[in-house]
Amino acid sequence: xxxxxxxxxxxxxxxxxxxxxxxxxxxxxxxxxxxxxxxxxxxxxxxxxxxxxxxxxxxxxxxxxxxxxxxxxxxxxxxxxxxxxxxxxxxxxxxxxxxxxxxxxxxxxxxxxxxxxxxxxxxxxxxxxxxxxxxxxxxxxxxxxxxxxxxxxxxxxxxxxxxxxxxxxxxxxxxxxxxxxxxxxxxxxxxxxxxxxxxxxxxxxxxxxxxxxxxxxxxxxxxxxxxxxxxxxxxxxxxxxxxxxxxxxxxxxxxxxxxxxxxxxxxxxxxxxxxxxxxxxxxxxxxxxxxxxxxxxxxxxxxxxxxxxxxxxxxxxxxxxxxxxxxxxxxxxxxxxxxxxxxxxxxxxxxxxxxxxxxxxxxxxxxxxxxxxxxxxxxxxxxxxxxxxxxxxxxxxxxxxxxxxxxxxxxxxxxxxxxxxxxxxxxxxxxxxxxxxxxxxxxxxxxxxxxxxxxxxxxxxxxxxxxxxxxxx
Numbered sequence: 001x002x003x004x005x006x007x008x009x010x011x012x013x014x015x016x017x018x019x020x021x022x023x024x025x026x027x028x029x030x031x032x033x034x035x036x037x038x039x040x041x042x043x044x045x046x047x048x049x050x051x052x053x054x055x056x057x058x059x060x061x062x063x064x065x066x067x068x069x070x071x072x073x074x075x076x077x078x079x080x081x082x083x084x085x086x087x088x089x090x091x092x093x094x095x096x097x098x099x100x101x102x103x104x105x106x107x108x109x110x111x112x113x114x115x116x117x118x119x120x121x122x123x124x125x126x127x128x129x130x131x132x133x134x135x136x137x138x139x140x141x142x143x144x145x146x147x148x149x150x151x152x153x154x155x156x157x158x159x160x161x162x163x164x165x166x167x168x169x170x171x172x173x174x175x176x177x178x179x180x181x182x183x184x185x186x187x188x189x190x191x192x193x194x195x196x197x198x199x200x201x202x203x204x205x206x207x208x209x210x211x212x213x214x215x216x217x218x219x220x221x222x223x224x225x226x227x228x229x230x231x232x233x234x235x236x237x238x239x240x241x242x243x244x245x246x247x248x249x250x251x252x253x254x255x256x257x258x259x260x261x262x263x264x265x266x267x268x269x270x271x272x273x274x275x276x277x278x279x280x281x282x283x284x285x286x287x288x289x290x291x292x293x294x295x296x297x298x299x300x301x302x303x304x305x306x307x308x309x310x311x312x313x314x315x316x317x318x319x320x321x322x323x324x325x326x327x328x329x330x331x332x333x334x335x336x337x338x339x340x341x342x343x344x345x346x347x348x349x350x351x352x353x354x355x356x357x358x359x360x361x362x363x364x365x366x367x368x369x370x371x372x373x374x375x376x377x378x379x380x381x382x383x384x385x386x387x388x389x390x391x392x393x394x395x396x397x398x399x400x401x402x403x404x405x406x407x408x409x410x411x412x413x414x415x416x417x418x419x420x421x422x423x424x425x426x427x428x429x430x431x432x433x434x435x436x437x438x439x440x441x442x443x444x445x446x447x448x449x450x451x452x453x454x455x456x457x458x459x460x461x462x463x464x465x466x467x468x469x470x471x472x473x
Contacts, residue, residue, distance in 0.1 A: 009232040010239075011221040013213075020220065022147045022211040030148050033208055037141045038160045040100070040200050042168035044107060044134030047193035048076045049172030050179075051114075051127065052283040052422075053298060054186035062120045066426065070284070071124050074419040076131035077280060081415030083135020084408055089247045092404075093237075095215035096144045101204055103136020108197045115190035130193075138165070138411065142396070143404075147211040151331060155323040155393070159316045162389045166279065166381075170309045173283050177302035254402070255409035258468055264398055264459065265406050267451050272391045273414035274448065275353075275384050277421035278441060282308070284425035289373070289434045294366050304374045311356070311381020318382065319345050319389050339397035340459040346390035346452040353383025354449070357442035364434040383445075387452075394455075398469050406468075 013021050022030075052073045059069040083103065090099040110129040117123045145157045180186045210216055214237035221233045258265050282305075291301030322345045330337045356379035363373040392410075399406040429437045455462070463469040 009230070009234060011217050011224060011233055013217075020216055022209075022213060022216070023150070025148065025209070029209065033148065033211065034145065034157045034160055036200065036203060036208055037137060037144060038164040039196075040104060040204070041137045041141060041161060042164040042171075043193060043197050043200060044104075044137055045165050045168030046172045046175075047107070047111070047130060047134060047168075047197075048080070049073065049169045049280070049283050050176035050189045050193060051076070051172075051186075053173050053176035053287070053302065054180045054189055057180055057186050058120075058123070064120055067423070068120065070423055070426065072127045073280070073283065074422040075124055075128040076134075077415055077422060078419040079128045079131020079133075080135045080138055080418075081412045083132045084139035084411050085251050086132075087136045087139040088251055088404060088408060091140045091143060091212065095210045095212040096140050096147070097204065097208065097210045100136050100140050101201065103133045103140075104197060104201045104204065106130075106133030107136075108133075108194050108201060111190045111194040111197070115187045115194070135411075142392075142407065144211045146396075147213060151337070152323065152328050155327070156320065158389060158393060159319055162385065162392070163312060163316050166312045166385060166388070167309055169279055169283075170305045170312070173286070174299075174302040174305050177287075178299035181298045250405055251408050254405040255412065258399075258402070258406055259409040259413070262406075262466060262468060264455060264462055264466070264469070265395060265409065268391045268395055268455075269410045269413050271448050271451050272388055272410060273417040274444065275387050275391075276414040277417040278357075278445075279384060280418040281421040281425040281441075284422065285429050285434070285438070288426065288429045289360075289364050290370070293364065293434060294370060304377060307374050307377030308381045308384075309377075311378040311383075312385045313381075314378065315345075315349065315382040315385025316389070318348060318386055338460060339394055339463070340456050342390045342394040342397060343452040343456045343459070344390075345386040346394070347456065349383040349386030349390070350445075350449045350452050351383075352379040353387065354442045354445040356380030356383060357438055357445055361435045361438035361442060364438070390452075398459075398463060400470050402468050 017024060019025075025033075052070075055066055055069040055072070058072070059066045062069075087099045087103055090102075107130055110126045110133065113122050113126040114130065117126070141161055142158075145154055145161060148154075149157050175192065176189050179188050179192065210219070218234070218237050221238070224233050225231050259269065260266070286304055287298070287301050290296045290304055291298055294301075326344070327337060327341055330341060356376050360373060360376035360380065363376060392407075395406050395410060396403045428440075431437075432440065
């Protein structure tokens with residue numbers, strides 16, 4: 001029943017068709033788990049941005065500047081940088097489910113003080129902790145999808161995960177705008193994240209299975225010890241203890257070293273960080289452009305985010321088309337695909353993004369009809385989605401067994417950038433104006449267009465010289 005291993009007393013899968021192996025779960029279980037993880041990711045990113053529309057109301061209520069209240073969004077995003085340092089190691093010892101339950105519980109509980117806060121300090125501290133707990137799915141879900149799926153299906157699952165990440169961030173300000181100006185008030189921006197978060201926590205506890213193979217085998221070994229009376233049976237994971245030094249090496253030291261020494265990781269991370277920063281900057285820029293400059297109400301002024309969401313959906317379609325029409329054929333023919341193949345949709349997105357930025361910039365004049373400016377969100381969203389997804393999977397494919405360390409560096413840097421962009425967005429757009437502030441970002445995006453093209457051409461050579469990227473082409 002599971003002792004298929006050359007080493008004595010180590011419990012392993014019975015064969016490649018073992019139903020306990022997450023790769024052999026039923027399609028309903030696999031995709032149901034994926035959708036649930038997507039919804040959890042949606043709600044934690046929704047929480048990160050929903051408070052942005054309450055900045056003005058709360059700054060007046062508590063008698064502080066808007067810059068201080070921008071910290072409520074920035075600190076939440078900053079929590080995303082530090083959460084993976086805890087939840088990443090925990091997921092490799094206790095599996096995916098337990099740390100996810102813990103993180104989501106922290107996320108839910110600390111939304112309560114935000115909802116009933118009577119001072120700014122409570123809001124800021126608890127918003128950071130909400131982000132810290134909400135980082136659990138951002139740190140864990142990627143690994144869970146690797147547990148469940150082979151490369152082709154995994155590409156679809158990653159699209160769901162990445163789409164949920166961005167769509168949650170986009171719908172946060174839309175819902176927050178209407179809630180804040182309604183009779184419910186700004187406090188319901190916290191209740192509206194707590195309630196669905198609690199429901200998803202209960203579903204996770206009751207219905208979602210563990211997906212981390214070593215922990216499943218550990219649980220199987222525990223049962224077999226009682227069933228057989230052989231107390232020497234154990235899972236391979238029980239032979240290794242998690243040492244503090246190992247955690248520091250994998251999630252602190254090695255990511256920093258890789259970020260400094262690996263050109264692929266460094267440039268792709270910088271690119272993805274810019275994308276992440278632009279997304280959170282838009283949560284301040286869109287209200288300025290549509291509510292302040294065009295005179296729309298707070299709620300209506302957030303509706304243009306829907307075009308950005310449409311662009312993100314279309315970006316996902318671009319990725320899936322590439323996956324089905326090209327990537328899958330190469331994989332089926334050769335049994336493997338070089339990581340650089342992931343960059344083709346990213347090349348397309350690198351051009352679409354600055355087009356959207358300049359389009360948004362130079363149709364922002366209130367004398368120009370609002371439709372062209374709203375439509376600018378479509379190419380921008382396409383660029384954001386294709387660059388982010390393909391950059392992420394390119395890092396994973398490139399660094400293979402060390403991808404946890406690479407992703408740790410990526411998440412840490414991009415979360416800092418997202419938090420920073422949130423803080424200076426309002427000042428930049430007020431001083432430079434919508435046209436030139438957006439154009440400045442457009443020029444930065446143009447400067448990064450060569451990144452996917454260069455790695456598509458020279459990535460194989462760079463990987464061959466890398467100390468951290470296994471070369472098997």
